[in-house]
Structures are given as structure tokens and as C-alpha cells.
Amino acid sequence: MSFLIPCPNCGNRSVYEFRFGGEVQAPPTSAAPPGDWQKHRFNRVNAAGVQAEWWFHRSGCRQWMQAVRNTVSNEVLESFLPGDKQE
Amino acid sequence: MKFRFHDKTIEAQPGDTVAAALYRSGQRIFSRSFKYHRPRGLLCVSGKCPNCLMNVDGIPNVRTCITPVHEGLRVKAQNAYPSLETDFLSVTQRFDWLMPVGWYYKTFTRPAMWHAVEPAIRKVAGLGEILPSGPREYEHAWMHAHTVVIGGGWAGMQAALAAAERGEQVVLIDDQVALGGQACYRKRMGPRPDAIIARIRAAANIRLLQNSYCFGLYEGNLLGVLQRAPHPGASERLIHLRAQQTVVASGAYEAPIVFPNNDLVGVMLSTGVLRLLHLHRVQAGKRAVVVGKSLQAGEVAEELRDGGIEIVAIVDPDTILKATGSSTVNGIQTRTGHFSCDLVVICGPRIPDNGFVAQAGGRIEWSEPQGAFLPTLPPSNVSAVGDASGEAVANTIAPLPTSKRAFVCLCSDVTSADLCDAVAEGFNHIETLKRYTTATMGPCQGRMCQLSAIGVCARETGRSIGETGMTTSRPPNPGVSLGALAGPKHHPLRRTPMHYAHQDLGVVWLDMGDWQRPRYYTDHLAASEEERVLLEYRAVREAAGLIDVSTLGKLDVRGADSGKLLDKVYTHRFSDLPPGRVRYALMCDEGGIILDDGTVSRISEDRYFVTTTSGNLDFVQQWLEWQICATGWDVHITNVTAGYGAMNLAGPKSRDTLRKLTECDLSSGSFPYMACREAKIKGIPAILLRIGFVGETGWEIHCPAESAEGLWRAILGAGHEFGVRPFGVATQRLLRLEKRHVIVGVDTDALTNPYEADMAWAVKLDKKEFIGKTLLAHAAKDRSRERLVGFVLQSPGVPEDGAAVVVDGQPAGRVTSARYSPAQLAAVGLAWVKTSLAQDGVFIDLRVNGELLKAKVTMKPFYDPEGVRLRQ
Amino acid sequence: MREQVGLADLSYRAKFDTKTAPSRPFWPLGRNHFLIVGEPPLSPPSGATDVTSVYAELLLAGPSSTAVLSKLTSLNLSDAALPNLFCAQASLAHAHTIFLREDIGSIPGFRLLISREYAESAWEAIVHAGHEFHLQPFGLGALELLRN
Structure with a gap:
């Protein structure tokens, strides 16, 4: 594994500089039953294909970002800071 | 230039490689083969074959044919005893019938057999020896x-x-x-x-x-x-x-042609002979036979003749019966006769070196018209040019041996007969054939043998070359030393601002991650660690002690939504914390599992000061940033860990000591337990937190890092008259255990929730929303699991961390921390037990040094259970 | 330093970390994250956190400085990737570092902000890596001389 992730702050950097934060998933509401929270904590889609993921640029700007990655080819199609996307 | 080859001094010319200089000096045998210890000489002279591997300056398996000479090199042969010319182990080739292909799989079928021969095999197997010869960078x-x-x-x-x-x-x-x-x-x-x-x-x-x-x-x-x-x-x-x-x-690269005795010293590839001649001005021999197809061989012969080498004959490879000679070649036997010579020049097939294209994800496919494996569909950011792309390359498979015993793989002495036997035994796929025979798996990584092996496999299985296919190219190829992969010895160290003050006192260090912390001090005349810890313990309990806690994670939290964020990530409430107050902070994940603990102090209306455990700082900071990122709240977190030196002064005399250095009112009336103040101590601006991890009146003092050593020395100086002394982590661990304070990650694990850890008081389920609330509310009702309890051992001895709790002869839990407590005059500790046992006065058994000893469960601190001393 | 490479300790300089773009010169560390570095005394902009004591500041200057740093960091330090007066963040000798490119005239210079507790170990690593380039430590006097 040595693919590059385009960091919105730092540019193309090696995946080794990042911490993987898992799939982007909306958490259940606070009123949701415990079972939903258990699923949220332990179940993963684990897509063979394109998925949105959290990444933290540990050895760079030290910010969280989201990246859209093809898990088969490790091609990162897009990356952005969540704040930028909402605007 | 001169260098050493064993005990000989070799003269080298400028631009020489080690191998060229040795060849010029008359050396002909360069190595002994892996399995049969057959003599081997130079072959490719380009770093592609295994024949010139030697030990250079203590590094084994160096390709001497591409290693430039420099003054004072020390070169040694390898895999030969006592010398390259006379190798006792060459006797193994007489017993090759005992070692057919895959013999170790067939022979050592029972563990006892393997154990019997393993020491002997370890001695002769492997290639090269790592000599302990000084540090290498x-x-x-x-x-x-x-x-x-x-x-x-x-x-x-x-x-x-x-x-x-x-x-x-x-x-x-x-x-x-x-x-x-x-x-x-x-x-x-x-x-x-x-x-x-x-x-x-x-x-x-x-x-x-x-x-x-x-x-x-x-x-x-x-x-x-x-x-x-x-x-x-x-x-x-x-x-x-x-x-x-x-x-x-x-x-x-040029590959050899396979015929009996094709590995004799003096049988060389044409490119190797020409390299020696033109790059190093060395004639590889006097009288040469050139083996090859007419046009190619003719060109080579002419160039060699120009270089002063006599050409005895040009021989078609299809007519060769064998090379003759015992260790060095003395002729070639063909169907038409015998030609005497001291050099056989092989004009072998030229094979495109395109493994990198395959590693990049390109496909390598057989081209029937060109007779070569060629790269197709390389990824867009990789291209192949020149011979590597396959342009102008043709017929890469050399004529195959009709005789059965000729060396295909020079790295591990695999013959054409071995390959045929392996195919007959069912290893008829090129990948299984490779693994079973080890052909293409040696130092040359298949460069010399792969195409011949594919050819033999195709012939024996009746398939075409295209159907047979090629083995996968994987890095590293060529090999790379482990030392180079490991890299330089630099290991980062984190030093606290008081590092050299500790060193001046005399200290035994404790490595905690990259941090170096004092374990205990050696500035007094105690003999053992136990005695030193006891001395430091008594100082804290009877006078006061000072410990360096700079390694605590420290975060400066500002912004309009700071309180909201802290309410969300910690189980306690912080938005209502008044300025000047401190609160214990426990962090859980969505599952209600304890992640970290620390303190949150509100320095002013718009500024919180958060501490985390030493090892979890990065994690906690990332956790907080993640929440900010996901919510878009207005919070600014700055990691100020390195900016503050921190020390904890604790003990009955701490107020008297500190009073000498500050005008801040330290009385419990105006500076009570769990309060915080900004104040100057000896003129140094500091944040003081009145908290007590060790269970005594005390202050955790944070000051700018550059002033911390000065403040440390000032406090020790001021406290000298009261018997104040520094204490280390070993003493702190004992002091906190007496107070039953939990260390996250030591007493808790990846499944622990606050209810099980007996910390329900830290969880505010009436808070509207916080991380882990749903599952913590669920866990609050569920009492079926384990509980963390305190215990006092009823007889002498101290259980080890991890010792078993036994009930009715069955394992029923484990000890997480235990120390001898001077307050209880017995060993005390924390242990996980079934919830039914988590009551004051219950007796459990602990396994201590192989014996079962009684211990009494307690849910209260072992020292000052009401916390009176803390608040004094 | 003019010919090879030199290393100085400038940790005394003032540093402030802020989330709002200040009105004076700053180094951009990320979206809504800025750093102000300067000679003390320097007053903090409102809302900023004083990180003077958090970071040690080392100055590596000289023609070989890029070659020394490329032995310790994976960051691309070429003139194209990190031109004068640009900044970047990466690991240097296994410690997180803020690289501020600030040339002294025509001499390449890198101000390295390293978390204080790692600074001594980073200094040792830089000196070791710079051995082959004849790296010399230098003081403020030499820096003055170089500037004039």
C-alpha cells in the first residue's frame, strides 16, 4: 500500500501519513434503540468499489477530511474538508 | 589502488570492479554453488547472475562484478571451506542421488527426523554469513x-x-x-x-x-x-x-544455454566476456569457442578476435553434447568433434527485463511472432522503452537440453532432470514447479533460468509457452539488505523540560512510548528499588513530594462551542463548570467503552484547559478534532503539551512549601480542593490545579516549559527544610493504588465501561446528549458482567500484575495492579471479578507464586477512604 | 553556511496559533488555521493561543539544506514544491514539524518548528544527517553577518 491521497491542505501525500477513520456513516439519533448503536459501532459495508471514508492527516495539517476511494484500485477520486462541501 | 582478498593483496586499476580486478589477478573460481558446492566463475559480469557473490567489508552476498573497488576493501569468498579452490562440501555432488528434487519434503516427514538433522543442515544451508564486524550505517x-x-x-x-x-x-x-x-x-x-x-x-x-x-x-x-x-x-x-x-x-539481459557441464568455470556469457574486455581491458581467456547461431556468434567472434582472443571455433548450440573439464572448462564436445579451449563464450537469448512493468500492474504476455514475453497494457504512468519494451527482441527461449542433467538454475543447482522429475510428480503448473524445485527463487530471481524452466515445463507437459505462462514478478528484485530496509538507528526521544534536573539528581529512567520519565531517584543511600520507592513514599505521605508530570497531554480549548463540545465527548458536564474550577473527565466511545480520563479546568469564561493521559494525547486530540469537523462547531483546540512543564507537589507540607514562593492564597477556604487559579510562583506565571492523584493535599502546577526547570529547583529548594523530595513514577503508582485510582489502559481494557470500573459517579445520564449515552444507559441496568474491585491480601506476598483470581477452584478474574502498601502493611491491588463478588468483605483467592492466598474485597480506597487529607 | 549548511536554535522567537486570519503577516497551516512567528516582544492577536513555548524553532540554512532534510523527511522540498515564503507540515526524524521556507538572500533557509520535547532529539538527527555535508551549528552573530 503506497497510494497517494490528495489532501485539501497539503496536496498529494503518501497514505502512510494518514490515519484511517473508517467509512462515513451517519450515527443513529440519540433516541435510537441500543441495537442501532451496536450496529453503528460494529457493522461495516466494506464495499468492493467506491466508498466515502474519513482520513486524518496525521503527519501533515492534522485535520480530518473525507475521501472518496475505490477500494479495489485504491484510486482516490475526491477528497475534501467536510466544511467546504457544505458551503 | 589495493584491496584485500583473504590474505592476498590485489592491485586494482581505476574504474575496476572487485570482480574485474580479481579476474585480472588470475582468480577464476568466484563462488561455490548453493547445493553441490560446484566451482563457479564469472558468467554475466553485470550483476544479474549468482556466480560472483562474495562478502565485501562484512556484507554478505555482494555482487562483486558491479561493485567498484576502493582502497582498503576487504573481500572474502563465501560458501566454501577451506577455500574456493578446495571445498570439502563439493563431495555432496557425488551423493546427488540422495538429494533428488524436493528431497527435504520427502525425507523429513516426521518431526524427530527433522530435529535430528536440523543442526547439521542449518550449518551448511543458506548463503553467506553475517560477520559481526563493527557498526554499519x-x-x-x-x-x-x-x-x-x-x-x-x-x-x-x-x-x-x-x-x-x-x-x-x-x-x-x-x-x-x-x-x-x-x-x-x-x-x-x-x-x-x-x-x-x-x-x-x-x-x-x-x-x-x-x-x-x-x-x-x-x-x-x-x-x-x-x-x-x-x-x-x-x-x-x-x-x-x-x-x-x-x-x-x-x-x-543475456541468458545461458543449457547443456551438460554448462556451469563449468570458463563458460561465460558473450556480454560478460565483452564487458571484461571493453570496460576493464581484461581478456577472459586465450582460446575461445563461441557458442551461438551464425549471425550473432559471428559478430561476437569478430569483436573478440579484435580484442586479441583466439577463436577456436564457432559452434551451433544444437550440436553441443557437453562441455569438458573438471572444474574449469578445457573444451567443448559436439557431434562433429572436440574443441580444446580455455573459454566458452555463450551467445544466449536476450530477454527483455520488464518485471517492473508487471509490478506496476501491467500484463506480461507471450508473443508468438517474437518468441518473447512482452509487456502489454502498462498503467498510464508507466512506460517501457528500448529492449525492455521488447522491440528488436526475438526468440528468447534457448535450445532446450536433450540430455537430462544440465544446470537450469545456477542459484540453487536445479537441473533439467530435476524439473522433469517435478513435472512427473505432478507439479506441472509453472507456479507450483517454481515453489517445489526453487528454480527462479534464488539471488538471480529467475533472470538466468526462468525462460529455460518455462521451456522445460512446456515441453514436459505438452503445452505451448503461452499456455505455460510466466511466474509473477514481485519486489524486492534484486534483493535488498534488511539493514537498508530498517534504516538509520535514530529513535526519537521526548524529554520533559526538567530532564536534566532529574539527571543531576541521579535517576533511573522509565521509557513510556517516546517519553523518558524518572522511575525513581538515586540521590539517597538506599540499596534497592523497593527501599528507594519506600523512601519517596514516606516523603509524600509525611512531608511532601514533587513529581514531574509534564508528559500529561494538555489541550487549550477556546471558542463559543467549547462547553458544548466537552459535554459531548466527556461523560461529565462541563458547560456549567464555573471559571476557577476543575472536574474529573472520563471519555467513552459510542459503545460506552472508556477511552481516556483526565481533568477539565475552566481557566476563564472562554478558555478551558484539558489534560489527558500521557499516552493518549494524540488520540484524544484527534477524537475532539473529529467531532468539531463533523459538527462544524466553533472550537479551537491547540495542543500545548510541550508548552507547559508540569509538576505535582503533594503532601502535608506542600502548602508550607508553596507559600514561600507565591502570594496566591493557598488556604482551603479560598483555594479549595478541585479549584484552579492562575498565579505567579517565584515570578513565573503558572496554572495551579488543586487535585490529588496520590491522595494528599497538593497542587498540579503548569508553567511555561522554559521556566519549568527553574521552578522545579525552586520548589525543591523551598521544601528542603520540610523534607520535601522528588519522587518518580514507581512511587506514584503505589500512592495512587492506595487511593484506588484507576489508570486507563492498565486497570481497564478495550471492553471496560465506567459501571464495571466502579466509576458510575462520573457518568451523568441526565445530560441531554453525549457520546456513548445510549449504550451506557443500557449498561447501567445490566449488572451481569465483571466489576473492578480492590483487595487486601491476607498473608505476606505480592501478586504479580495479571495473577489469577480463583473461586471454588475455577478461574474467576485477574489482578490488574498490585503493590505492597505501607498504609495497610499488606499487598493491595485492583482485580476484575464477577459482579456477585463485588462486595465489601467478600474473600477471594489469588494465585501468588503458585500458591492460593486469601484476599479480602473492598470497594473503598485503602488509604484515607473519606478523602480527608485531600481537602485539608 | 554560505557554502555548505548550518543549524541554529531560534526557539526564543514568539509564535501564536489562531483560527481567524490575522491582519499581519502569517503562515497558513490549513483552512482556518494560521501561525504568526516573529521576533519578541510580539503581542498576540485576540483569540490566539500563545505557542511560543510549544515549538522549538531551528533554522537550517545553506546550499545543502535540502539535501540534509531529504534524509529525514518524505516532504518534497524542491523549489517548485516549497518555494520561498511557503510552508508545509510533515514528519521530520519521526516528529511532526512545520517547515517554513525563508531564504536568506539567495541562500536556501528552512525554519523548522518542532514540538519542544522532540527538539533535542531532532537536533541530534539533523546534525547526524548533515555530517556528510559538513554541517556546522551557528549562532545569532553569524546570522547577522549573513543578513548584512
């Missing part, structure tokens, strides 16, 4: 380039110049003695490419890496490059080279 470096060209031959140089003219930053990697590839030693290529080499050297945007080789092309166009002897202080440098575009110009 390995370096790492990182480089970035637009275009990287692998191979400094004609095509590679052209590609590099073209990219440079487009204005790109270029790196050109070459592993050979001289740039120019075959243009330097083949007359038919025209004059030597001196002009183009000069242009390369002059180009400002071409970085030339000579005496270096690429060992792998990885994802994202990352190249692993090994540079030999980058400067006199280092033996190897591993370069992580990131390219946007990679050009594979690794050329083609």
Missing part, C-alpha cells in the same frame, strides 16, 4: 521527480534527455559500472556514447543515481532504490523515490 532518503528512468543504457539516456528538454525534473537510475549500457562494450552499437553521457551530466534537471538499483516499483509510482556507498560514512542508502511518470529502460 544505513541511511534513508526521500526524493521526488516528475520522470524517473530505470536504466542508463541507450534508450534510458534518450528518454531522460527528452524529459529534461520538456523541462521536467528527471532522475536516472543506473546499476552498471558505466552509463551507456551495451553501447559501451558492443562495437556494433557504434562509437561510445560519450557525447550523450556528457549532455546528461550537464543537464541541470537530471539527477543521476549511479551505483544504485531499483528493487521495486510500488503503488502510486513509488520506487524503492538502493544506493551503494552514498558517501564514506554510510554503506547503503535506501531512497523512497516518488515519480509521476516511470520509464522502464532496464534493457535486455
Whole structure:
């Protein structure tokens, strides 16, 4: 594994500089039953294909970002800071 | 220039490689083969074959034919005893019938048999020996380039110049003695490419890496490059080279032709003979037989004749019966007769070196018209040029041996007979054949043998070459030493601002991650660790002690939504914390599992000061940033861990000590337990937190890092008259255990929730929303699991951390921390037990030194259970 | 330093970390994250956190400085990737570092902000890596001389 992730702050950097934060998933509401929270904590889609993921640029700007990655080819199609996307 | 070969001194000429200088001095045998210890001499002279591997300056398996000589080198042969010329183990070839292909799989079928022979086999197996000869420096470096060209031959140089003219930053990697590839030693290529080499050297945007080789092309166009002897202080440098575009110009290499005795010393590849002649001005022999098809062989013969070597005959490979000679070749036997000679020049097939294209994800497929495996569909950022691309390459499979015993694989002595036997035994797929026979798995990584092995496999299975296919090319190829991969010895150290004050006192260090912390001090005349810890313990309980807690994570939290964020991530409430107050903070994940603990102090209306455990700072900061990122709240977190030195002064005399240094009112009336103040101590601005991890009146003092050593010394000076002394982590661990304070990650694990850890008081389920609330509310009702309890051992002895709790002869839990408590005059500790046992006064058994000892469960602190001393 | 490379300790300089773009010169560390570095005394902009004591500041200057750093960091330090007066963040000798490119005239210079507790170990690593380039430590006097 040595693919590059385009960091919105730092540019193309090696995946080794990042911490993987898992799939982007909306958490259940606070009123949701415990079972939903258990699923949220332990179940993963684990897509063979394109998925949105959290990444933290540990050895760079030290910010969280989201990246859209093809898990088969490790091609990162897009990356952005969540704040930028909402605007 | 001179260098040492065993106890001989060898003269070398400028530009010589180790092998060329040895050859000129008369050395003919360069190594002994892996299995049968057959003598082997130079073959390829280009770093592709296993024949010239030697130990150079203590490094085994060095390819001496591409290693430049420098003054004072020490070279030794390997895999030969007592010498290259006389190797006792060459007797093994007489017993080759005992060692057929896969013999170790067939022979050592029972563990007892393997154990009986293992020591002997370990002694003779393997290649090369690592000699403990002084420290060697390995370096790492990182480089970035637009275009990287692998191979400094004609095509590679052209590609590099073209990219440079487009204005790109270029790196050109070459592993050979001289740039120019075959243009330097083949007359038919025209004059030597001196002009183009000069242009390369002059180009400002071409970085030339000579005496270096690429060992792998990885994802994202990352190249692993090994540079030999980058400067006199280092033996190897591993370069992580990131390219946007990679050009594979690794050329083609010549492979041997397989016939009986084809491995005799003096049987050499034509390119090897020409390299010796033109690059090093060394004649490989006096009288040569050239083996090859008419046109190619004729060209070579003419060049050798020009170089002063007598050509005895040109022989068609199809007519060869065998080479003759015992260890060095003395002739060739063909169907038409015997030709005496001292050199056999093999004009073998030229094979495109395209493994890097395969590593990059390209496909390598058999081209029937060209008779070669050629790269197809390389990814867009990788291309192959020149011979590596397969242009002008034809018929890469040499004529196959009709006789059964001829060496196909020189690295591990696999013969054509071995390959036939393996196929007959059912290993008829090229990948299983490779693994069973180990052909293509040696130092040459298949360069010398792969096509011949594929040919034999195809012939024996009746399949075509295309159907037989090729084995997968994987990095590293060529091999790379573990030392180079491991890199330099630098290990980062984190030192607290008081590091040298501790050192001056005399200290035994404790490594905690990268941090160095005092374990205990050695400034007094105690003999053992126990005595020293006890002395420090008594100082804290009876006078006062000072401990360096700078390693605590410290976060400065500001912004309108700070309180909201802290309410969300911690189980306690912080938005209503008044300025000047401190609160214990427990952090859980969505599952209600304890992640970390610390304190939150509200310094002013808009500023919180958060501490975390030493080891979890990065995690906690990332956790907080993540929440901010996901919610978009207005919070600014700054990691100020390094900016503050921190120390904890604790004990009955701490107020008297501190009062000498500050005007701040320290009385419990105006500075109560769990309060915080900003104040000057000896003129140094500090944040004081009245908290007590060790269970005594005390202050945690944070001050700017550059002033911390001064403040540390001032407090010790002021406290001297009261018996105040420094204490280390070992003492702190004992003091906190007496107070039953939990250390997250020591007493808790990845499944612990606050209810099980007996910390329900820290969870505010009436808070509207916080991380983990749903599952914590669920856990609050569920009492079926384990509980963390305190225990007092009822007899002498101290259980080890991790000791078993036993109830009715069954394991019923485990001890997480235990120490001898001077307050209880017995061992105390924390243990996980079933919830039913978690009651004051219940007796459990602990396994201590193999014996079961009684212990009494308690849910209260072992020292000052009501916390009176803390609040004094 | 003019010919090879030199290393100085400039940790005394003032540093402030802020989330709002200040009105004076700053180094951009990320979206809504800025750093102000300057000679003390320097007053903090409102809302900023004083990180003077958090970071040690080392100055590596000289023609070989890029070559020394490329032995310790994977960051691309070429003139194209990190031109004068640009900044970047990466690991240097296994410690997180803020690289501020600030040339002294025509001499390449890198101000390295390293978390204080790692600074001594980073200094040792830089000196070791710079051995082959004859790296010399230098003081403020030499820096003055170089500037004039």
C-alpha cells in the first residue's frame, strides 16, 4: 500500500501519513434503540468499489477530511474538508 | 589502488570492479554453488547472475562484478571451506542421488527426523554469513521527480534527455559500472556514447543515481532504490523515490544455454566476456569457442578476435553434447568433434527485463511472432522503452537440453532432470514447479533460468509457452539488505523540560512510548528499588513530594462551542463548570467503552484547559478534532503539551512549601480542593490545579516549559527544610493504588465501561446528549458482567500484575495492579471479578507464586477512604 | 553556511496559533488555521493561543539544506514544491514539524518548528544527517553577518 491521497491542505501525500477513520456513516439519533448503536459501532459495508471514508492527516495539517476511494484500485477520486462541501 | 582478498593483496586499476580486478589477478573460481558446492566463475559480469557473490567489508552476498573497488576493501569468498579452490562440501555432488528434487519434503516427514538433522543442515544451508564486524550505517532518503528512468543504457539516456528538454525534473537510475549500457562494450552499437553521457551530466534537471538499483516499483509510482556507498560514512542508502511518470529502460539481459557441464568455470556469457574486455581491458581467456547461431556468434567472434582472443571455433548450440573439464572448462564436445579451449563464450537469448512493468500492474504476455514475453497494457504512468519494451527482441527461449542433467538454475543447482522429475510428480503448473524445485527463487530471481524452466515445463507437459505462462514478478528484485530496509538507528526521544534536573539528581529512567520519565531517584543511600520507592513514599505521605508530570497531554480549548463540545465527548458536564474550577473527565466511545480520563479546568469564561493521559494525547486530540469537523462547531483546540512543564507537589507540607514562593492564597477556604487559579510562583506565571492523584493535599502546577526547570529547583529548594523530595513514577503508582485510582489502559481494557470500573459517579445520564449515552444507559441496568474491585491480601506476598483470581477452584478474574502498601502493611491491588463478588468483605483467592492466598474485597480506597487529607 | 549548511536554535522567537486570519503577516497551516512567528516582544492577536513555548524553532540554512532534510523527511522540498515564503507540515526524524521556507538572500533557509520535547532529539538527527555535508551549528552573530 503506497497510494497517494490528495489532501485539501497539503496536496498529494503518501497514505502512510494518514490515519484511517473508517467509512462515513451517519450515527443513529440519540433516541435510537441500543441495537442501532451496536450496529453503528460494529457493522461495516466494506464495499468492493467506491466508498466515502474519513482520513486524518496525521503527519501533515492534522485535520480530518473525507475521501472518496475505490477500494479495489485504491484510486482516490475526491477528497475534501467536510466544511467546504457544505458551503 | 589495493584491496584485500583473504590474505592476498590485489592491485586494482581505476574504474575496476572487485570482480574485474580479481579476474585480472588470475582468480577464476568466484563462488561455490548453493547445493553441490560446484566451482563457479564469472558468467554475466553485470550483476544479474549468482556466480560472483562474495562478502565485501562484512556484507554478505555482494555482487562483486558491479561493485567498484576502493582502497582498503576487504573481500572474502563465501560458501566454501577451506577455500574456493578446495571445498570439502563439493563431495555432496557425488551423493546427488540422495538429494533428488524436493528431497527435504520427502525425507523429513516426521518431526524427530527433522530435529535430528536440523543442526547439521542449518550449518551448511543458506548463503553467506553475517560477520559481526563493527557498526554499519544505513541511511534513508526521500526524493521526488516528475520522470524517473530505470536504466542508463541507450534508450534510458534518450528518454531522460527528452524529459529534461520538456523541462521536467528527471532522475536516472543506473546499476552498471558505466552509463551507456551495451553501447559501451558492443562495437556494433557504434562509437561510445560519450557525447550523450556528457549532455546528461550537464543537464541541470537530471539527477543521476549511479551505483544504485531499483528493487521495486510500488503503488502510486513509488520506487524503492538502493544506493551503494552514498558517501564514506554510510554503506547503503535506501531512497523512497516518488515519480509521476516511470520509464522502464532496464534493457535486455543475456541468458545461458543449457547443456551438460554448462556451469563449468570458463563458460561465460558473450556480454560478460565483452564487458571484461571493453570496460576493464581484461581478456577472459586465450582460446575461445563461441557458442551461438551464425549471425550473432559471428559478430561476437569478430569483436573478440579484435580484442586479441583466439577463436577456436564457432559452434551451433544444437550440436553441443557437453562441455569438458573438471572444474574449469578445457573444451567443448559436439557431434562433429572436440574443441580444446580455455573459454566458452555463450551467445544466449536476450530477454527483455520488464518485471517492473508487471509490478506496476501491467500484463506480461507471450508473443508468438517474437518468441518473447512482452509487456502489454502498462498503467498510464508507466512506460517501457528500448529492449525492455521488447522491440528488436526475438526468440528468447534457448535450445532446450536433450540430455537430462544440465544446470537450469545456477542459484540453487536445479537441473533439467530435476524439473522433469517435478513435472512427473505432478507439479506441472509453472507456479507450483517454481515453489517445489526453487528454480527462479534464488539471488538471480529467475533472470538466468526462468525462460529455460518455462521451456522445460512446456515441453514436459505438452503445452505451448503461452499456455505455460510466466511466474509473477514481485519486489524486492534484486534483493535488498534488511539493514537498508530498517534504516538509520535514530529513535526519537521526548524529554520533559526538567530532564536534566532529574539527571543531576541521579535517576533511573522509565521509557513510556517516546517519553523518558524518572522511575525513581538515586540521590539517597538506599540499596534497592523497593527501599528507594519506600523512601519517596514516606516523603509524600509525611512531608511532601514533587513529581514531574509534564508528559500529561494538555489541550487549550477556546471558542463559543467549547462547553458544548466537552459535554459531548466527556461523560461529565462541563458547560456549567464555573471559571476557577476543575472536574474529573472520563471519555467513552459510542459503545460506552472508556477511552481516556483526565481533568477539565475552566481557566476563564472562554478558555478551558484539558489534560489527558500521557499516552493518549494524540488520540484524544484527534477524537475532539473529529467531532468539531463533523459538527462544524466553533472550537479551537491547540495542543500545548510541550508548552507547559508540569509538576505535582503533594503532601502535608506542600502548602508550607508553596507559600514561600507565591502570594496566591493557598488556604482551603479560598483555594479549595478541585479549584484552579492562575498565579505567579517565584515570578513565573503558572496554572495551579488543586487535585490529588496520590491522595494528599497538593497542587498540579503548569508553567511555561522554559521556566519549568527553574521552578522545579525552586520548589525543591523551598521544601528542603520540610523534607520535601522528588519522587518518580514507581512511587506514584503505589500512592495512587492506595487511593484506588484507576489508570486507563492498565486497570481497564478495550471492553471496560465506567459501571464495571466502579466509576458510575462520573457518568451523568441526565445530560441531554453525549457520546456513548445510549449504550451506557443500557449498561447501567445490566449488572451481569465483571466489576473492578480492590483487595487486601491476607498473608505476606505480592501478586504479580495479571495473577489469577480463583473461586471454588475455577478461574474467576485477574489482578490488574498490585503493590505492597505501607498504609495497610499488606499487598493491595485492583482485580476484575464477577459482579456477585463485588462486595465489601467478600474473600477471594489469588494465585501468588503458585500458591492460593486469601484476599479480602473492598470497594473503598485503602488509604484515607473519606478523602480527608485531600481537602485539608 | 554560505557554502555548505548550518543549524541554529531560534526557539526564543514568539509564535501564536489562531483560527481567524490575522491582519499581519502569517503562515497558513490549513483552512482556518494560521501561525504568526516573529521576533519578541510580539503581542498576540485576540483569540490566539500563545505557542511560543510549544515549538522549538531551528533554522537550517545553506546550499545543502535540502539535501540534509531529504534524509529525514518524505516532504518534497524542491523549489517548485516549497518555494520561498511557503510552508508545509510533515514528519521530520519521526516528529511532526512545520517547515517554513525563508531564504536568506539567495541562500536556501528552512525554519523548522518542532514540538519542544522532540527538539533535542531532532537536533541530534539533523546534525547526524548533515555530517556528510559538513554541517556546522551557528549562532545569532553569524546570522547577522549573513543578513548584512
